[in-house]
Amino acid sequence: MKPTVAIGFLGSTLDAAKFDAGRWSRWRPTVGLTMHEDLRIDRLVLIHGTQHARLAAFVALDIASVSPETRVEMQVMDFTDPWDFEEVYGKLLDFARAYPFDPDAEDYLVHITTGTHVAQICLFLLTEAHYLPGRLLQTQPARGPGGAAGTWNIIDLDLSRYDSIATRFAADSAESTSFLKSGIDTRNAAFNAMIDEIEQVAVRSRAPLLLMGPTGAGKSQLARRVYELKRVKRQVKGPLVEVNCATLKGDSAMSALFGHRKGAFTGAAADRAGLLRTADTGVLFLDEIGELGLDEQAMILRAIEDKRFLPVGADREVDSDFQLIAGTNRDLAACVAAGTFRDDLYARLNLWTFALPGLAERREDIAPNLDYELDRHAEREGDRITFNKEARDRYLAFATSAEARWPGNFRDLAASVTRMATFSPSGRINVDCVTAEIARLKRLWMGGADAPDALADLLSPEQLDALDPFDRVQLAHVVETCRESRSLSEAGRTLFAASRRQRTSTNDADRLRKYLARFDLSWTDVMGDR
Known part of the structure; x- marks a missing residue:
């Protein structure tokens, strides 16, 4: 078996006692730690201040009398203010980094029963972060007489080992996931897995979230549920501010987002806080963020990174600490390549990106x-x-x-x-x-505009991309009319019914033939096997 090393603070009150036989009838945490038959302590690193050196020596003598095999190693550590978290944590961290730990050769127990509450918290955090490579050890007095040794137990920081705690965590996570899905018992495996990820990110990160997906896929509703979940977890206290960036056009976009000072421009009769300041301590949901102009994008990036921005017409920056959720139905990577979306803002948003399926x-x-x-x-x-x-x-x-x-x-x-x-x-x-x-x-x-494309089986993808939207809609209507007609002439008469009434002689079939030829199509191409 590897030797066991315990590390802990001297209890200036709990470990103190008069030097008489009565001290053996009361529980003293540091001495009691070495009195257990089922817990062998080979070395005790006893942390104490200079002013408690006499008590530390007294405790070491009593340990030697009840546990001769335990070697007490004094570790002097003085604090200007033992209740100052920054000072205590810093000095304990320095100690942990300098101490010659050898986990392969020794087992370490970190005794968190003694010391100030600040010291106990710091020992916990340093153990959790593995600066102290051991397990937490907790002791307490035993009930009834003869309880000088007290009782002890090991706290394993791997909470998954505790069935009841693991069950509660799993239930809480499942409840949060159901909340994000509005209580809908969704069955799509990929969607459920994505919601599980969003739940973990929502409660563990304040970084921006980017929700991508087609119109109507549920981006806005999911953003609201994320906000409500963070409210329940008390991670935000401010409001949810929603804005559709497609509605922000021209000079008014800057004012709406970042606010303005009175007199900044014609019509600015009073100060305006702006949406970013309104979202302070809350969540800002920028739907269709791909619609913002490049100038607004630059200021949004600064506001995300520094929590500061300059209102229109102001000479002093203002603060706003909000979490950003962005939504878009655009391919932002393609927008970056086209120069319509800033690559640095996209990089900032792209940490947590979730694509909602239609x-x-x-x-x-x-x-x-x-x-x-x-x-x-x-x-x-x-x-x-x-x-x-x-x-x-x-x-x-x-x-x-x-x-x-x-x-x-x-x-x-x-x-x-x-x-x-x-x-x-x-x-x-x-x-x-x-x-x-x-x-x-x-x-x-x-x-609708999203109807099956009648042109997809007639033109190549390159030809379709080269069409203006107007020509595409018009040509699709022409093709549909042709396929509903029995001949080229009948289709021509239907398509040119209004204009042919204004002419004395017509040749609708020839006119339609020439129109189709503009797109390298013929009547035979359009009709196929019909």
Whole structure:
């Protein structure tokens, strides 16, 4: 067995006693430490101040009488103020760094029963950080007579070894994770793993969080839940300040974000604190941060790093200590490459980046989210709406199929539930209501900008990228009209119906043929095997 070395402070009160036989009937922590048959102390490093040298020698003599095998090693350590945390920690750290520890040859116990509370806390922290390479040792008096030795126990800082504590930690973490998911029993493994990571980061870090994902994926709601979780954990006390950066344009962006002084510009009739100052001690959520101009980005970076910034028209900087959560549906790395987003700000935001998947990538989560949206409708309208079984099965069969694209993600789902609930005054959504809603969704998606691209099977990706949005929409409509027509002439008559009425002679087929040729397309290309 390796020899055991104990390290601890002399207890100037608890270890003191009159030099008579009565001292052996009372518990003295440092002496009692060496009186246990089941705990052999081969060496005791006894830390004490110069003014307690006589008591230390007295204690060493008593230890020699009850435990001759224990060698007492005196360690003088004087403090100007033994209640000054910085001084005590600094001197103990110097001691730990200088002491010739040899964990391979010796076992170390750090006795935290004696000394001031500040000293005990410092010993705990230094042991936890492994500056003192040992385990914590706690002693206490025993009940009843003859308790001079007291009792002892080892505190293992690996809390996972304590089943009850580990269980409570796991339950608390699971509760926090459920909170971030708004209590929704999500089933997508990748999403659940990401939320687990966000929960750990939210409670352990004050660094910025970057939430990426398509519109409607839930970035704003998740940011609010992160804020509420940090409030529950008492990590922030200020407000949550939300701003959609896409609404901040021109000169007003600087004023809205950083505030201004009275008279800074025309119309500045009074001082304005600005959103960053309003978020002091709280959380600032900058949604669509990729929409900010480069000047605003530079000032945001300074505010994140230094907690200081200059309001418009001011000659003195102001402070604001906030945590930033940023959201975007843009690829910020691509924006950096294009020169529209600062690389230093992106580097600062990119420590904790989480990409939220769209609803189409989480089809197994549609069912629990459907129930969540019904609950939200009940809270909002005071009217509980439910599905009958056949209608629910019909809706979920469509919603989880490849036919349902969900371009607006959870916003689409929320709107769909609201419509069905509104059209079900009896309180039950039936098959007819679901059938009508499915048809409505198909029409909305086919007519929207996010509809399946009719050009994808006609043009190469390079050709599509070269199209202006106007030309792309127009050409897609032309292709759709062609495919609904029986001939080139019929398609031409449909497309040019208004303009052909103003001409005496027309050749709509030729006009359409020339239009398609602009994009290297022919009637045969468009119609394919139709």
